[in-house]
Amino acid sequence: xxxxxxxxxxxxxxxxxxxxxxxxxxxxxxxxxxxxxxxxxxxxxxxxxxxxxxxxxxxxxxxxxxxxxxxxxxxxxxxxxxxxxxxxxxxxxxxxxxxxxxxxxxxxxxxxxxxxxxxxxxxxxxxxxxxxxxxxxxxxxxxxxxxxxxxxxxxxxxxxxxxxxxxxxxxxxxxxxxxxxxxxxxxxxxxxxxxxxxxxxxxxxxxxxxxxxxxxxxxxxxxxxxxxxxxxxxxxxxxxxxxxxxxxxxxxxxxxxxxxxxxxxxxxxxxxxxxxxxxxxxxxxxxxxxxxxxxxxxxxxxxxxxxxxxxxxxxxxxxxx
Amino acid sequence: xxxxxxxxxxxxxxxxxxxxxxxxxxxxxxxxxxxxxxxxxxxxxxxxxxxxxxxxxxxxxxxxxxxxxxxxxxxxxxxxxxxxxxxxxxxxxxxxxxxxxxxxxxxxxxxxxxxxxxxxxxxxxxxxxxxxxxxxxxxxxxxxxxxxxxxxxxxxxxxxxxxxxxxxxxxxxxxxxxxxxxxxxxxxxxxxxxxxxxxxxxxxxxxxxxxxxxxxxxxxxxxxxxxxxxxxxxxxxxxxxxxxxxxxxxxxxxxxxxxxxxxxxxxxxxxxxxxxxxxxxxxxxxxxxxxxxxxxxxxxxxxxxxxxxxxxxxxxxxxxx
Ligand code: HEC
Ligand code: HEC
Ligand code: HEC
Ligand code: HEC
Ligand SMILES: [Ca+2]
Ligand SMILES: [Ca+2]
Ligand SMILES: [Ca+2]
Ligand SMILES: [Mg+2]
Numbered sequence: 001x002x003x004x005x006x007x008x009x010x011x012x013x014x015x016x017x018x019x020x021x022x023x024x025x026x027x028x029x030x031x032x033x034x035x036x037x038x039x040x041x042x043x044x045x046x047x048x049x050x051x052x053x054x055x056x057x058x059x060x061x062x063x064x065x066x067x068x069x070x071x072x073x074x075x076x077x078x079x080x081x082x083x084x085x086x087x088x089x090x091x092x093x094x095x096x097x098x099x100x101x102x103x104x105x106x107x108x109x110x111x112x113x114x115x116x117x118x119x120x121x122x123x124x125x126x127x128x129x130x131x132x133x134x135x136x137x138x139x140x141x142x143x144x145x146x147x148x149x150x151x152x153x154x155x156x157x158x159x160x161x162x163x164x165x166x167x168x169x170x171x172x173x174x175x176x177x178x179x180x181x182x183x184x185x186x187x188x189x190x191x192x193x194x195x196x197x198x199x200x201x202x203x204x205x206x207x208x209x210x211x212x213x214x215x216x217x218x219x220x221x222x223x224x225x226x227x228x229x230x231x232x233x234x235x236x237x238x239x240x241x242x243x244x245x246x247x248x249x250x251x252x253x254x255x256x257x258x259x260x261x262x263x264x265x266x267x268x269x270x271x272x273x274x275x276x277x278x279x280x281x282x283x284x285x286x287x288x289x290x291x292x293x294x295x296x297x298x299x300x301x302x303x304x305x306x307x308x309x310x311x312x313x314x315x316x317x318x319x320x321x
Numbered sequence: 322x323x324x325x326x327x328x329x330x331x332x333x334x335x336x337x338x339x340x341x342x343x344x345x346x347x348x349x350x351x352x353x354x355x356x357x358x359x360x361x362x363x364x365x366x367x368x369x370x371x372x373x374x375x376x377x378x379x380x381x382x383x384x385x386x387x388x389x390x391x392x393x394x395x396x397x398x399x400x401x402x403x404x405x406x407x408x409x410x411x412x413x414x415x416x417x418x419x420x421x422x423x424x425x426x427x428x429x430x431x432x433x434x435x436x437x438x439x440x441x442x443x444x445x446x447x448x449x450x451x452x453x454x455x456x457x458x459x460x461x462x463x464x465x466x467x468x469x470x471x472x473x474x475x476x477x478x479x480x481x482x483x484x485x486x487x488x489x490x491x492x493x494x495x496x497x498x499x500x501x502x503x504x505x506x507x508x509x510x511x512x513x514x515x516x517x518x519x520x521x522x523x524x525x526x527x528x529x530x531x532x533x534x535x536x537x538x539x540x541x542x543x544x545x546x547x548x549x550x551x552x553x554x555x556x557x558x559x560x561x562x563x564x565x566x567x568x569x570x571x572x573x574x575x576x577x578x579x580x581x582x583x584x585x586x587x588x589x590x591x592x593x594x595x596x597x598x599x600x601x602x603x604x605x606x607x608x609x610x611x612x613x614x615x616x617x618x619x620x621x622x623x624x625x626x627x628x629x630x631x632x633x634x635x636x637x638x639x640x641x642x
Contacts, residue, residue: 042382051393056372061363061628072372072640076397251630263633299627306620307382309572312584319393 016194021205022172023088023247023297026163032142037160039135039305040153046125047118049074050317054111054157058086060300063251064164069259074119082259085252087300088245090162092209097241097257099212100231104158109150122150128315129153134308166248166297174294182294189291192284197276207246207295214240215257218277221270223258250293264289337515342526343493344409344568344618347484353463358481360456360626361474367446368439370395371638375432375478379407381621384572385485390580395440403580406573408621409566411483413530418562418578420533421552425479430471443471449636450474455629487569487618495615503615510612513605518597528567528616535561536578539598542591544579571614585610 040046044053052074057066064085066072071079081097089095095107111117112125129135130148139148142156171190173181182190193199202208212228215221216239228240241257254260255267268288272278280288310316361367365374373395378387385406387393392400402418410416416428432438433446450456451469460469463477492511494502503511514520523529533549536542537560549561562578575581576588589609593599601609631637 044380044383049393050389051377051387056377059365061626062365063630066372067631068371068638068640072370076640078641253631262637265633301624301627303622304625305382306622309384310388310574312586316583317389319389319397320399 016190016199017175019194019199019203020171020175020207022175023091023165023167023169023205025167026165029162030142030159032138033156033159034163035160035305036138036142037156037158038302039307040129040157041160042305043307045128045307045310045314045317046112046120046153047074048120048124048317048321049319051319052118054086054108057083057111057117060086060164063087063248063299064089065252067253069254071117073114073116077116079116081257082254084244085248086161087164087166088206088209088247090165091204091206092242092245093211094242098226098228098231099242104161105151105154108154108157108161112153122153124315126150126153128310131313131315132308132310164300166299169247169297170294171291172297183290185287185290186294187291189287189289192280192288193291196272196278196280198271198288201243201275202246208243209245211243212237212240213243213275216274219274221256221274223256223260225257227257246292246295248296248299250296264292268292337511337520338496340515340520340524341492341496341528343496344412344486344488344490344526346488347486350483351463351480353459354477354480355484356481356626357459357463358477358479359623360628361450361478362481363626364628366449366628366631366635366638367433367441367474368395369441369445369638369642370640372640373439375407375429378404378432378438381407381485384408384569384620385410386573388574390575392438394435394437398437400437402578403575405565406569407482408485408487409527409530409568411486412525412527413563413566414532415563419547419549419552420563425482426472426475429475429478429482433474443474445636447471447474449631452635453629453631485621487620490568490618491615492612493618504611506608506611507615508612510608510610513601513609514612517593517599517601519592519609522564522596523567529564530566532564533558533561534564534596537595540595542577542595544577544581546578548578567613568616569618569620571617585613589613 041054044051044056046053057071058064059066064087066083068083070081071083073079084097090104093099095101095104101107101110109122112120113122126148129139136148139152140146143152170181201211201213204210215224215227221239224239226238228237229235231237249264253264254262255264261267261270265285268285269280272280362375365372365377367374378392379385380387385408387404389404391402392404394400405418411425414420416422416425422428422431430443433441434443447469450460457469460473461467464473491502522532522534525531536545536548542560545560547559549558550556552558570585574585575583576585582588582591586606589606590601593601
């Protein structure tokens, strides 16, 4: 709340707009890695069952999320936490709700080996890819080595994920000078978002993703767990989470790390009360929600990748062991 | 075997090539329905869990199949039978292994309501779609009615499926006059395929899909179930299945209705022994397999559809009830 007040003062002088930035189209990606990483992102053979791919839980038809409170993993296990979107996640200061992975490359190794997600071993995943000649050739072409390793796999996936940005939302058009890109209600919502203090935590190009903050500052949050403390070991970091991006938030329901809030109206109401001690009127709430919907950008559009087939040497999926 | 011999005689006169036909690109589809049907095919909200779409089991990145022996359905239930490809399935005389659905439209209602697959009710699936304004508008535009019904849903999916054809395989290039489209070994395999009698059952544009035949003519098949008898009630139809298409068979492993054979070599060996009483040499087997791989056509290529988001009126997924 103190940070919010301080920021608000600065911002009113320099105009709140300066606290945000438009999403940039991806710059200087390695297109070979991107195409390979896209295949891997869609390939369920990175899971023990042969049924679950990155796209199962970060569905790029649905805002890079699964729209479930907590994910469904190997053998229909109920996951512990809500799956954040992969859209614009390259812009986040760290990956996962508690920031335990420094970047996308480090992150991507996690789910493959997580027993509750893809439940596979890195060595086995690599063996599967190595057995498929079209993959073996593509890795060799890009990484110049005969043997695939897990580092190449996560590197290619991370490079693909860098392309998953969503420029040209109406809010970005507004920031870039198209002052009539937002309606009156959306502008009123933007003003409330700034002046009530949401911007203190949800700022920068991702409107979030650049700090860890306590969930439940003014009032405690029922579902709050260890959060960031699991990484730092500090008691002060209990109940703290990476502030989620609000980019495409219209698409990434349900909300919060436990996926407990199904509507933006509910999420905004909770944020107002728990983080700022402010109860918004119905109209104010609707205006903020209207503003948040202007953050939906252009979704990454690409052709569904065609995957090279397995063969007699390929380890078979084991969905039911 | 009798049919095989008869056909073989006819064929030798008119040339075996006449018993097949190239896959035609789709003709006169309704493009509005195709785009809508594509979204529905990829939309997991047609399932109770919100996690399983048609594409989960008929993955268009993987030959329109799931490459599992039997499918994984709602709550990770093990399905009773191998998922056939949706590629070129419009060309089949009927749908399902036992032909219990007359066409794609009739078929598409099945999995949505099947408790072991998507486990949803048609009325609830329709309610979900109706609650989403972008869907409601798209249905209204195409079908001219204010209320969506399940018939429209299956009609649009079926129209999309009609586009899932795979023209221009090397075999089709050969049929269309490019006589050097096949290598010497592939041609030898084609000759064996014709002369040993595979063509008796695997003929027409789909190299199958146009008759029901007993599995285990010369020797019984261990995994054979009721098959077609479940539909006709006739004892003579026990162990009979729709002859699967061999189009893209390189991509649709594992093989047979129980998904028990993982390699083409194994499937060809079993077919030779059980259907024709013939044990192929290793070289013959390899040549037939080489021929079968020339049946891989151009995979349908399209942009991953972006799905319109749910809202506060949309029934929520129930993955764990
Ligand atoms: C079974 C569901 C599931 C699968 C499969 C899955 N994820 Fe995730 N993903 C999650 C969940 C849940 C989280 C949040 C975990 C946490 O924060 O502790 C997450 C977090 C992430 C994040 C961090 C985003 C952020 O802003 O913090 C990225 C990036 C990501 N996943 C990418 C991937 C990639 C790449 C794959 C495949 C290699 C993958 N995921 C597979 C469920 C899944
Ligand atoms: C002091 C920091 C802070 C302030 C101020 C703040 N937020 Fe948040 N916001 C967070 C954190 C942390 C989370 C994640 C909490 C969790 O998941 O448990 C979050 C989550 C959200 C979410 C859910 C996003 C998702 O994808 O799950 C929305 C929407 C949101 N905030 C909007 C707002 C609005 C609107 C305001 C102002 C009324 C606001 N926030 C004020 C820190 C803050
Ligand atoms: C949980 C897995 C699963 C899901 C989800 C699923 N299918 Fe299937 N599909 C199968 C299986 C298994 C069969 C074979 C069933 C049989 O023959 O008895 C099949 C058969 C078919 C066939 C018949 C093909 C042929 O040649 O006989 C078509 C077409 C089809 N499905 C389309 C769809 C559509 C459209 C959807 C979504 C509305 C869908 N499927 C959802 C597993 C699934
Ligand atoms: C008398 C009919 C008949 C003859 C002759 C026949 N098949 Fe089949 N074929 C079938 C039937 C029926 C099936 C499905 C059996 C099942 O799934 O239980 C099948 C399945 C297959 C499959 C597996 C396809 C899949 O997707 O599961 C292959 C491959 C195949 N046949 C190749 C051949 C070859 C090669 C020959 C000749 C050596 C041959 N068939 C001869 C009727 C026949
Ligand atoms: Ca970093
Ligand atoms: Ca979410
Ligand atoms: Ca199969
Ligand atoms: Mg999927």
